[in-house]
Amino acid sequence: MDHGKEMIRVRSLGRMVSVDRLGKVCVWNALAYSKVTFRRQLESIVGKSLILRVTKVNDRFDIILKSPLAASDLVQRLHCESRLSRWHAKVSVPYNQGSTMSLGSGKPGERGSISLTSRHRRAFELSLSSPNGIFVQLHPEGQTGPWVHKNVYVPQRALKEARAGMLETLVKNLGKLAEKNVPVVVGGDWNMSQWLESKCLKYQILQCRGSPLTYHSPCDIGPLVEKSNDPRLAESEDVAEVVRLLDTACRDVGFFYAKGHGLPTGLCKAVLRVSHEFFDCNYEEKVKIKLSSTTGFRGYQVVGQNVTKGRPDLHEAIDCYKEFDQTAYGELGKPLCAPNLWPEKPSDFKVIMEEYVQKMQDLAQKILKGIALALGGPANAFESTKAGDPFWVMRVIGYPPLVNDMQTDSFDDSAISCGAHTDYGLLTLVNQDAEPCALQVKNQAGNWIWAPHVPEAFVVNIGDMLKICSNGLYKPTLHRVINNSALYRVSVPFFLEPNFDAVIEPFEFCMDKTQASTNISRSTKPVIYGEHLVSKVSTNFSY
Numbered sequence: 001m002d003h004g005k006e007m008i009r010v011r012s013l014g015r016m017v018s019v020d021r022l023g024k025v026c027v028w029n030a031l032a033y034s035k036v037t038f039r040r041q042l043e044s045i046v047g048k049s050l051i052l053r054v055t056k057v058n059d060r061f062d063i064i065l066k067s068p069l070a071a072s073d074l075v076q077r078l079h080c081e082s083r084l085s086r087w088h089a090k091v092s093v094p095y096n097q098g099s100t101m102s103l104g105s106g107k108p109g110e111r112g113s114i115s116l117t118s119r120h121r122r123a124f125e126l127s128l129s130s131p132n133g134i135f136v137q138l139h140p141e142g143q144t145g146p147w148v149h150k151n152v153y154v155p156q157r158a159l160k161e162a163r164a165g166m167l168e169t170l171v172k173n174l175g176k177l178a179e180k181n182v183p184v185v186v187g188g189d190w191n192m193s194q195w196l197e198s199k200c201l202k203y204q205i206l207q208c209r210g211s212p213l214t215y216h217s218p219c220d221i222g223p224l225v226e227k228s229n230d231p232r233l234a235e236s237e238d239v240a241e242v243v244r245l246l247d248t249a250c251r252d253v254g255f256f257y258a259k260g261h262g263l264p265t266g267l268c269k270a271v272l273r274v275s276h277e278f279f280d281c282n283y284e285e286k287v288k289i290k291l292s293s294t295t296g297f298r299g300y301q302v303v304g305q306n307v308t309k310g311r312p313d314l315h316e317a318i319d320c321y322k323e324f325d326q327t328a329y330g331e332l333g334k335p336l337c338a339p340n341l342w343p344e345k346p347s348d349f350k351v352i353m354e355e356y357v358q359k360m361q362d363l364a365q366k367i368l369k370g371i372a373l374a375l376g377g378p379a380n381a382f383e384s385t386k387a388g389d390p391f392w393v394m395r396v397i398g399y400p401p402l403v404n405d406m407q408t409d410s411f412d413d414s415a416i417s418c419g420a421h422t423d424y425g426l427l428t429l430v431n432q433d434a435e436p437c438a439l440q441v442k443n444q445a446g447n448w449i450w451a452p453h454v455p456e457a458f459v460v461n462i463g464d465m466l467k468i469c470s471n472g473l474y475k476p477t478l479h480r481v482i483n484n485s486a487l488y489r490v491s492v493p494f495f496l497e498p499n500f501d502a503v504i505e506p507f508e509f510c511m512d513k514t515q516a517s518t519n520i521s522r523s524t525k526p527v528i529y530g531e532h533l534v535s536k537v538s539t540n541f542s543y
């Protein structure tokens with residue numbers, strides 16, 4: 001489909017605009033709605049000002065949006081937030097210009113096409129509406145043996161190594177089916193697109209950004225939390241199951257959801273409530289605790305004061321660090337040696353946050369025991385010199401909506417709430433508002449996927465220091481925040497760090513592992529954690 005020359009009149013802009021400067025989304029299976037109710041539905045999902053035009057065309061709705069980014073966000077939100085999963089929505093311009101995609105008429109299940117979707121339910125539904133097609137579901141939850149049902153083929157859930165061989169065969173067979181003009185719908189994750197491309201197969205992507213991170217079901221860390229002080233922790237079977245899940249998540253994704261963590265829901269909610277109450281205060285109130293190099297980089301930073309890779313982040317925040325004595329780390333600790341700055345309003349801010357920090361440190365250390373076991377070491381591997389007296393960082397972050405006035409031409413497509421980065425320390429635990437969905441994680445296929453709020457679960461990700469400790473077995477994943485909604489968002493990440501003065505270098509047991517599998521004994525250089533942190537913090541701000 002070439003939309004390059006299609007021009008439309010956009011009333012709010014008062015002129016003809018080529019659609020390739022805008023974003024276009026097609027939605028199927030929604031014709032039960034009138035145009036007016038459908039538009040109202042869309043507006044409740046993405047905000048009125050993003051939507052420039054909605055038209056009914058044959059069997060679908062076509063939606064023109066303010067920008068390609070807005071279009072990909074709409075598709076994601078249709079799937080991720082509104083959960084209107086009966087709809088099939090797709091951005092009508094190729095997601096990845098230049099790759100070998102056959103777009104055909106853009107309709108799923110077209111003869112001879114291979115369609116790729118990361119949502120297994122979506123693929124399943126498509127397979128039913130396309131009875132001559134074949135549906136392959138790669139990562140079914142709780143699937144132990146292979147099964148075939150009508151046109152649905154579910155291969156056995158396999159371990160990563162075994163999966164490679166399985167994919168090889170699968171891709172070959174998919175190619176043969178496409179040659180025979182059999183429509184194929186593949187549900188799985190985006191790694192599949194790499195396989196298809198490596199075999200030069202043409203396919204169409206039915207969803208533009210991959211599934212939300214929730215696709216990987218939350219890890220119930222309950223057994224690990226309950227038994228973390230048990231000297232026979234490593235022998236417990238249910239702990240071993242948690243450890244296995246942690247290993248897969250840290251190796252493959254670098255992110256996971258942790259439920260069963262034992263933190264009171266009321267406390268987690270109170271943390272978000274007092275954060276909102278603070279950000280709701282006026283400017284004068286907030287800058288009473290303004291951060292600068294003279295406050296030890298502690299306190300409130302205004303919107304745009306934080307900089308990621310040279311660009312201002314469009315968020316405001318209160319930064320807190322573990323407090324320490326002047327004599328503790330000498331020159332190394334000087335730039336950060338100061339008390340935390342707590343706001344007066346709301347009056348319960350400090351007491352709630354201090355209780356939260358203490359509980360989060362305890363929880364993060366328990367998860368770290370599970371990670372030590374997952375890496376093949378003793379549960380206490382991070383204790384004593386590495387992280388026996390851990391440093392911590394907590395950021396209370398407020399993200400205003402990025403787009404307020406979409407009626408003007410001033411929309412900046414590249415505006416970002418928090419630029420792509422990895423975290424500095426060992427483990428990050430994020431407590432985020434239920435809405436809006438704004439955190440994104442880059443998956444192995446290079447696509448940004450959403451990490452929406454999951455009730456009673458923390459988003460957990462690994463940081464740079466864990467990469468060094470694990471000798472690269474676990475790598476931190478790039479993530480960023482884009483608040484394209486009309487809602488103000490709060491998140492409170494808690495970062496568990498090594499001891500401030502720790503020399504961070506790979507564990508022996510990790511070096512043995514990498515030596516055995518890749519012949520690389522040491523892939524990372526040692527660093528002094530405190531130096532790493534100070535160098536990051538002191539270049540993070542514009543004053």
Ligand SMILES: O=C(O)CCC(=O)C(=O)O
Binds near residue numbers: 430479480
């Ligand atoms: O706001 C979020 O969800 C994540 C923030 C983040 O990545 C960070 O502060 O390092």
Ligand SMILES: [Fe+2]
Binds near residue numbers: 423428
């Ligand atoms: Fe982060």
